[in-house]
Amino acid sequence: KTQVEQSPQSLVVRQGENCVLQCNYSVTPDNHLRWFKQDTGKGLVSLTVLVDQKDKTSNGRYSATLDKDAKHSTLHITATLLDDTATYICVVGDRGSALGRLHFGAGTQLIVIP
Amino acid sequence: DMKVTQMPRYLIKRMGENVLLECGQDMSHETMYWYRQDPGLGLQLIYISYDVDSNSEGDIPKGYRVSRKKREHFSLILDSAKTNQTSVYFCASSLDNERLFFGHGTKLSVL
Numbered sequence: 001k002t003q004v005e006q007s008p009q010s011l012v013v014r015q016g017e018n019c020v021l022q023c024n025y026s027v028t029p030d031n032h033l034r035w036f037k038q039d040t041g042k043g044l045v046s047l048t049v050l051v052d053q054k055d056k057t058s059n060g061r062y063s064a065t066l067d068k069d070a071k072h073s074t075l076h077i078t079a080t081l082l083d084d085t086a087t088y089i090c091v092v093g094d095r096g097s098a099l100g101r102l103h104f105g106a107g108t109q110l111i112v113i114p
Numbered sequence: 115d116m117k118v119t120q121m122p123r124y125l126i127k128r129m130g131e132n133v134l135l136e137c138g139q140d141m142s143h144e145t146m147y148w149y150r151q152d153p154g155l156g157l158q159l160i161y162i163s164y165d166v167d168s169n170s171e172g173d174i175p176k177g178y179r180v181s182r183k184k185r186e187h188f189s190l191i192l193d194s195a196k197t198n199q200t201s202v203y204f205c206a207s208s209l210d211n212e213r214l215f216f217g218h219g220t221k222l223s224v225l
Binding site: 002004034036041042043044045046089096097101102103104105106107 | 118149154155156157158159204206210214216217218219
């Protein structure tokens with residue numbers, strides 16, 4: 001059973017618009033949550049990591065929230081650019097060490113059009 | 115520049131052939147991983163290595179084996195490849211929660 005669900009599956013926005021990606025999970029324990037960006041044919045690049053029970057992070061035009069009580073995270077992208085076209089993957093880690101496992105969502109495919 | 119390098123980037127093999135996927139990292143990370151990525155699914159863990167000759171099975175180890183003889187190199191081996199092993203394979207290395215790096219992936223087609 002999938003333990004990390006991302007929505008929407010795909011999303012098309014116009015350049016300059018804002019968008020919100022959702023991640024719901026059932027992983028227990030949930031030590032941390034990370035958002036990755038994956039360009040087509042490339043590896044995953046970490047955007048941000050959230051750790052606290054109710055956490056917020058900001059990295060340029062990317063901002064993210066985590067609510068461990070609701071087991072829910074959001075990734076906000078402000079003023080999208082064409083280069084934001086990619087798949088965004090939510091990953092939940094069940095421990096803070098290498099002994100833990102990472103649980104991957106299937107990703108949200110974002111397409112930014114002119 | 116910190117990076118994880120995978121070779122080759124693309125590979126086509128016939129069913130039954132042996133496959134060697136190689137991964138290197140220049141960050142002296144102890145922990146390295148092999149994942150596969152299939153359409154519509156999240157990355158699935160094949161093997162994890164905690165250091166030289168300290169490897170553990172992941173969630174889908176059947177049909178695969180690994181080798182880690184040097185900290186900077188982690189190899190994935192498919193003995194007698196099967197068509198259902200067609201996938202994109204990713205190697206990653208990690209120091210801790212904050213630092214996790216992925217390679218660009220190897221696209222393997224087994225015909």
